[in-house]
Amino acid sequence: MPKRSAAKRTRTETPSLRGKIWIEIGGRPALTDAGADLLEQLDVCGSVSEAARRLRFSYRRAWMLVDAMNKKWHAPLVTKSIGGERGGGTKLTPLGRIVLRSYRDLQLRLEHLLDRSTEGFIRSTR
Amino acid sequence: MPKRSAAKRTRTETPSLRGKIWIEIGGRPALTDAGADLLEQLDVCGSVSEAARRLRFSYRRAWMLVDAMNKKWHAPLVTKSIGGERGGGTKLTPLGRIVLRSYRDLQLRLEHLLDRSTEGFIRSTR
Numbered sequence: 736m737p738k739r740s741a742a743k744r745t746r747t748e749t750p751s752l753r754g755k756i757w758i759e760i761g762g763r764p765a766l767t768d769a770g771a772d773l774l775e776q777l778d779v780c781g782s783v784s785e786a787a788r789r790l791r792f793s794y795r796r797a798w799m800l801v802d803a804m805n806k807k808w809h810a811p812l813v814t815k816s817i818g819g820e821r822g823g824g825t826k827l828t829p830l831g832r833i834v835l836r837s838y839r840d841l842q843l844r845l846e847h848l849l850d851r852s853t854e855g856f857i858r859s860t861r
Numbered sequence: 862m863p864k865r866s867a868a869k870r871t872r873t874e875t876p877s878l879r880g881k882i883w884i885e886i887g888g889r890p891a892l893t894d895a896g897a898d899l900l901e902q903l904d905v906c907g908s909v910s911e912a913a914r915r916l917r918f919s920y921r922r923a924w925m926l927v928d929a930m931n932k933k934w935h936a937p938l939v940t941k942s943i944g945g946e947r948g949g950g951t952k953l954t955p956l957g958r959i960v961l962r963s964y965r966d967l968q969l970r971l972e973h974l975l976d977r978s979t980e981g982f983i984r985s986t987r
């Protein structure tokens with residue numbers, strides 16, 4: 736008779752609880768994972784081309800995403816300043832920061848919910 | 862000068878927080894919304910063809926989904942009994958019931974999380 740631990744090792748992999756969140760306006764996505772990652776990188780490096788490179792997005796995709804987000808919300812999430820001492824740059828607006836922070840906070844709370852629920856779920860399905 | 866309430870009415874629609882959950886085994890979906898809906902209908906009507914009709918799935922899609930779920934988990938979620946007094950039928954196994962109930966429970970907790978977070982989020986983005 737095989738030992739219990741040996742039987743366990745050969746069993747199908749353990750289930751994991753997964754989830755994702757997004758923000759909609761007018762029934763259409765206004766912030767998704769990709770948008771949040773882009774806002775975050777823009778905040779760090781202040782340049783769409785650099786943010787796109789870091790995320791392995793095409794420059795075109797990154798700009799279209801910025802543009803789509805800016806149009807979706809009642810005020811822009813990102814502004815581009817032209818010229819100036821450091822040759823301009825791309826920055827999050829106060830609204831952009833608030834939206835990004837709220838999104839990350841909600842993501843964290845979802846992760847906690849999934850973590851908290853996992854053990855009981857695994858136990859109940861054994 | 863327009864009144865504040867008039868200005869509000871013309872503003873872009875209010876953002877809403879959205880989310881979804883699923884269960885993975887070995888990095889691949891093992892229960893999604895569609896699967897849960899199918900399990901639920903199978904539990905109610907005991908027939909894949911009737912469940913498929915109610916959900917507007919093709920019969921083929923419904924069977925493939927049942928088959929995929931049964932193979933993914935360490936034991937089947939659905940069994941088909943052949944013949945018998947009522948001509949056989951399709952039933953959830955005890956594991957199928959547990960998985961479905963856990964999934965619905967987690968969905969509910971996600972909805973609560975989104976509901977709880979909405980008011981503060983809306984307020985912070987005004």
